[in-house]
Amino acid sequence: MPRYVYKCIECKEYFEVSHGIFEEQESCGFCHSTKLTRVPQMPHIRREVSSRGDKVGSEVRRAIEENRALLDEEKKKRVEYKDGN
Numbered sequence: 001m002p003r004y005v006y007k008c009i010e011c012k013e014y015f016e017v018s019h020g021i022f023e024e025q026e027s028c029g030f031c032h033s034t035k036l037t038r039v040p041q042m043p044h045i046r047r048e049v050s051s052r053g054d055k056v057g058s059e060v061r062r063a064i065e066e067n068r069a070l071l072d073e074e075k076k077k078r079v080e081y082k083d084g085n
């Protein structure tokens with residue numbers, strides 16, 4: 001069965017469910033709210049998502065996180081370099 005990602009409007013959690021193409025998840029797995037939005041799983045076409053401020057979501061956050069990790073690595077390297085001298 002295909003998997004879908006939903007976002008709960010109430011608790012703002014993302015979760016993944018698998019169900020048939022013609023079915024739809026009706027309630028949040030966390031708070032059982034029925035206010036769900038399906039998150040389109042097309043990472044390259046996210047215009048709709050990014051145009052809404054608060055929905056810039058996990059994709060962007062992950063990118064930022066990765067960037068930060070890279071920066072940390074860089075910093076560490078620099079510190080090691082300095083110490084080495």
Ligand SMILES: [Zn+2]
Pocket residue numbers: 008009010011012013028029030031032033
């Ligand atoms: Zn919820």
